[in-house]
Amino acid sequence: xxxxxxxxxxxxxxxxxxxxxxxxxxxxxxxxxxxxxxxxxxxxxxxxxxxxxxxxxxxxxxxxxxxxxxxxxxxxxx
Amino acid sequence: xxxxxxxxxxxxxxxxxxxxxxxxxxxxxxxxxxxxxxxxxxxxxxxxxxxxxxxxxxxxxxxxxxxxxxxxxxxxxxxxxxxxxxxxxxxxxxxxxxxxxxxxxxxxxxxxxxxxxxxxxxxxxxxxxxxxxxxxxxxxxxxxxxxxxxxxxxxxxxxxxxxxxxxxxxxxxxxxxxxxxxxxxxxxxxxxxxxxxxxxxxxxxxxxxxxxxxxxxxxxxxxxxxxxxxxxxxxxxxxxxxxxxxxxxxxxxxxxxxxxxxxxxxxxxxxxxxxxxxxxxxxxxxxxxxxxxxxxxxxxxxxxxxxxxxxxxxx
Numbered sequence: 167x168x169x170x171x172x173x174x175x176x177x178x179x180x181x182x183x184x185x186x187x188x189x190x191x192x193x194x195x196x197x198x199x200x201x202x203x204x205x206x207x208x209x210x211x212x213x214x215x216x217x218x219x220x221x222x223x224x225x226x227x228x229x230x231x232x233x234x235x236x237x238x239x240x241x242x243x244x
Numbered sequence: 245x246x247x248x249x250x251x252x253x254x255x256x257x258x259x260x261x262x263x264x265x266x267x268x269x270x271x272x273x274x275x276x277x278x279x280x281x282x283x284x285x286x287x288x289x290x291x292x293x294x295x296x297x298x299x300x301x302x303x304x305x306x307x308x309x310x311x312x313x314x315x316x317x318x319x320x321x322x323x324x325x326x327x328x329x330x331x332x333x334x335x336x337x338x339x340x341x342x343x344x345x346x347x348x349x350x351x352x353x354x355x356x357x358x359x360x361x362x363x364x365x366x367x368x369x370x371x372x373x374x375x376x377x378x379x380x381x382x383x384x385x386x387x388x389x390x391x392x393x394x395x396x397x398x399x400x401x402x403x404x405x406x407x408x409x410x411x412x413x414x415x416x417x418x419x420x421x422x423x424x425x426x427x428x429x430x431x432x433x434x435x436x437x438x439x440x441x442x443x444x445x446x447x448x449x450x451x452x453x454x455x456x457x458x459x460x461x462x463x464x465x466x467x468x469x470x471x472x473x474x475x476x477x478x479x480x481x482x483x484x485x486x487x488x489x490x491x492x493x494x495x496x497x498x499x500x501x502x503x504x505x506x507x508x509x510x511x512x513x514x515x516x517x518x519x520x521x522x523x524x525x526x527x528x529x530x531x532x533x534x535x536x537x538x539x540x541x542x543x544x545x546x547x548x549x550x551x552x553x554x555x556x557x558x559x
Contacts, residue, residue, distance in 0.1 A: 176413075177388035178284050178300050182277075200391040215379040216462065218388055229379070233323060 167240070169194040172209040172220040179231040180219040186233065190242050246272045246319075248551060249345050249355035251326045251496070254280020255537045256361035256527030256544035258306040263548040265310075265318040269555065272353055273310070274321045274345060279303025280363055281490070281528070282537060286387045286413065292538055324349045329358060329496050331520065341522035345496075357555065359547050360497065360509060360518070360525040361540070364490030369401065373457030381463025382484045386410035393483040395419050399466050401454050402487030403430035410485045412440050421445050422479055424452035424468055426488075457484055492529045504531050516547035524551060 169187070171194055173180035187194050199206040199218065213220045213227050221228040223239045236242070250260050253275025264271040282288050285299035297305075314320065324347040332354065333340030346352040366384055368374065374382060383389045386400075390413040398418045400411045403425025414421050423430075423440075428450055430437055441448055451471040458465040458478075467478050492507045502510045502519035508531040509518055516524045524547035526532075527540030 174388060174391040176286055176391070177385070179385070179388060181300055200394070206392065216381065216389065216392055217379040217383070217385070218392070 170222040183231045246355040248357045250359045252361035253278045256540040258310045259541035259544040260359045260548045261310045265313040271318045278307040335521035358523045362493040364492045364528040367489045377463045396482040398483035400485045405432040406487035408432035408436045423448045425450045515550045
């Protein structure tokens with residue numbers, strides 16, 4: 167399972183999402199879009215919007231800290 | 245069944261919870277997450293006893309305090325929103341009062357007493373284009389998204405502390421920042437006001453009414469009207485940061501507890517009691533005029549102390 171999260175350093179919901187991954191032993195790649203303009207454009211193109219976090223799980227896009235949808239895609243039981 | 249159900253895990257809810265646990269009242273605390281509205285603040289400086297702390301850290305500290313004393317007497321139901329409170333029995337009925345709290349995942353529970361500390365939610369912009377461009381240039385979380393507007397022109401709607409803090413964060417990134425305040429003067433703390441407006445990137449406007457957000461795929465402009473002269477102005481911007489206040493999360497007691505015209509639950513400020521015997525309320529959900537963490541917690545403790553005496557008197 168390929169998990170990628172687009173973040174900014176001060177984003178509360180990005181931190182909450184990463185904490186959620188860590189609690190559930192989910193390995194993920196983090197991309198700080200403030201340091202990488204190409205990645206920011208990538209994120210905006212893929213998600214059609216500008217808010218962080220954007221999470222990509224095997225090509226599927228989740229916008230924001232959407233715990234139910236993330237749990238579903240990562241097969242995490244509540 | 246619980247002796248007490250606390251609805252909401254912000255500072256008020258946690259304050260009530262800590263006291264309830266330490267008084268060994270059989271309690272359920274229902275919350276989506278901990279920390280309340282300050283969770284998104286990058287820096288809280290007016291929590292008495294703490295010079296500076298991020299909203300996120302504050303949330304962690306609150307959660308830890310609650311769970312340290314919870315023991316076997318306070319249970320928590322997390323990750324859900326309470327949607328409705330029903331009165332099953334009135335206070336003057338045998339074995340009354342009794343209430344049922346229902347949540348958005350279908351969970352429900354019964355309690356003899358309720359402390360309502362569900363706070364408020366962000367008011368959304370209601371003008372033309374506001375819905376269309378939500379997250380496409382319109383931002384409700386400045387601390388999350390300010391860095392994405394590097395070298396861009398932005399506007400902040402709202403002249404309270406939240407609006408000023410948003411503008412302050414944007415100074416590090418944006419090219420220009422217009423701040424629009426609907427009223428005749430900015431309501432944020434004078435200290436913050438002076439600091440933010442001293443920056444040449446920032447231009448404040450009062451008596452400014454937002455009229456429309458324009459764009460194609462993303463935001464390209466904002467139109468505002470001067471309420472005094474009637475003159476319309478169009479700002480070429482890529483970001484619109486909205487900080488226009490909050491709406492109490494009081495739908496769940498609509499028709500049950502008395503509210504004022506703003507949807508705030510009316511309480512007796514000496515006891516935190518609502519119009520319904522058995523239901524107390526504290527914090528931003530009430531008609532307390534000063535929406536402050538320190539006050540919300542105080543009101544919640546008043547509620548819990550009153551609940552404790554009330555329970556004992558009914559035994």
